[in-house]
Amino acid sequence: MEWSERMEQLYALIGHLVQLLALWWQQLAERLWLQREQLRLWLEQLGVPAEQSLIVLYACAYLLVTLLVVLLVWRVMRRRRPVTGRPAPQQPSIAAQDAAAVATKPVAGEATEAVTRMAEAPLSLFERMRRGLAKTHDALWGRLDAVLGRAERIDAAVLEELEEILITADFGVKTTTALMTALQQRARSAELTAEAVRAVLREEILALLRAEVAPLELSASQPFVLLVVGVNGVGKTTTIGKLAQQFKKQGRSVLLGAGDTFRAAAAEQLAIWGERCEVPVIRHSEGADPAAVAFDAAKAAVARKVDLLIVDTAGRLHTKVNLMEEMKKIHRVLGREIAGAPHETLLVLDASTGQNALVQARLFQQAVGVGGIVLTKLDGTAKGGVAVAIAAELGLPVRYIGIGEGIDDLRPFDAEMFVDALFAPPARSTSEQS
Template sequence: MAEEKKGFFKGLWGKIAGGEEPENVSVADPFERGGSAAPILTDEERKPGLFERLRQGLSKTRDSLVGRIDRLVLGKKEIDTDTLEELEEILISADIGVQTTVELIRTLEQRLSRNELKDGDALKAALKEEILARIAREAQPLDLGSATPFVIMVIGVNGVGKTTTIGKLAARYTAEGKKVVLAAGDTFRAAAAEQLEIWGDRVGCDVVRHKEGADPSAVVFDGIKAAVARRADILIIDTAGRLHTKVNLMEELKKVRRIVGREIPGAPHETLLVLDAATGQNALSQAKLFKETAGVTGIALTKLDGTAKGGIVVAICNEFNIPVRYIGVGEGVDDLRDFDPTQFVAALFQ
């Protein structure tokens, strides 16, 4: 370093001593004398990692489930049937569902009779193991390369986040280098097609739409023709929000399925039911009835970050044998995550 550069404290001492300060005083170079500067982090680098974001997204569910279990076993020298009874109440209130809770408690009672549950840590470890076994049973990612175009029909009631989920999926698939076409089949909700077009412009994919109130089947037909003509890898079909109890709307959904299957044999390759985790047991009812009436093959569970009812994941996986494909743990595009049972349970219990 040039001799005229002085450290901050040296310059300060010069002022105190009455010495004349050189014109160009600089702070000492942090790399002098073997020092090192703290790295400057970008906004992207400051973001928490994927697992940490999953943990943050599940914080409310973790508090309502694992937090209460921790308080239950705190100070207990042994686990007994009374402990399991209290645990049963915790599991039900965390929206794991009565059927799944009964199964879990029965299994834990068997472990207790074999003296496997010595203390609170053993109980938590056993519960974690049993939950993982149930949610991993049907878990599998979509095989998007099994057909071209791969057709995903997205269904669900109003307000669960169908259109936003479609937009996030389109963003993900486009980022992976796939050509995506969106069909705006929700012609009933005001601004549904416009919302989809905004997503299309944002992520760079084509959107096929008609005017509001048009026949959804016609939109889907044109969407299929466009996807085939443009050699798209994936076609995602939005549909109007409907209750399983509305017979005319369910019949319309069947008509859409028939048209898709006629134009592309074997399609739709995925019927993705979007559920709002915050609705708890209502989501369970929707899964049951849409499975019976609409041939659901996969589930996207949204808004897990805003609810303490994330236990519904366990109930859905265990009771209906429908794979959970995606979970939403935040508002960002990359907060719609592939459902990984091992990571999910680890984030819940850690």
């Protein structure tokens, strides 16, 4: 093709584009004019004289634009201003805080063991955990610090106050009694100082959390079947989505079974999570037999040779016998299709329900057998001590904790990091450190 022909085509193309823009501008102008006339009519109906309505209209438009510009400038200025104060009490989502956490410098010269670990551990992970547990931390460390700080010596009255703090942070009566016994034993052998109290509590809580925890062995079966149970609204579906994402990231193939056919839109919610993590979901219509979903999901998992099948279940109220019977049926169906399935029944508990979570755990354990716990919503509660109560009183491993609603806000439970996050002194602001 000749050079001149090409130029001609280019001019023609530009001509079309200009025409298109002109047309578009004309349409826009017509629409604006129409809107203006409608507003004028409306103003007239409100009693504004016809000759003044245009002036009022332009004045309103001027005010609106000024307001928008002021808002825009204010937002830009706010973003540019360096952060010097303490973080606001309403924390942003844990995922959003990640980047900030990476940039945070470790506190210099702090002598406590917790801070040493804080420097050693990958900071962003610890920071996420610390921020997620901020409320429980304040209920425990904050109050402990206040009591120990003002006490001249640790006597019976101070121990009584400590006991109350542990109960309030939902460690449960049994666990609190065990912790108090440990403190009293230490008091008999040596003088109990504030530092010793913190050290004893830290050691004892860690020992309770570490007992009986065996890691989840996905390679034990292919497919490995995880059944997720729990009462309404504790975060089962969300947890399944987060788990699917984590296992996907580890390179495992995952399939989800939407066994919650009871709650309207539960399967839809799971399907959305499936789309987000690019994981297929086996679902039936609402009200279908959950055991039938489990059957189809198990068949599909075997046929597709996936590594992991996660089956959701309806939020069962542990008091409803027929729902528990339904759960047993799901167990039977899965076991028939895949040897040993479900290989793990994960019970999801909402940490903010405190001791009620412990009651649920007991009932589910009796009814369907529970292999491990996922403790959700730790970010929004001061009742995180319930994690210790569950481990100590039921001997059930807390496998994961939920510290936010984001897809990455589910953490494999690390007892040491958890305890450090509870006992670490509050992070100091930039201004305080300098």
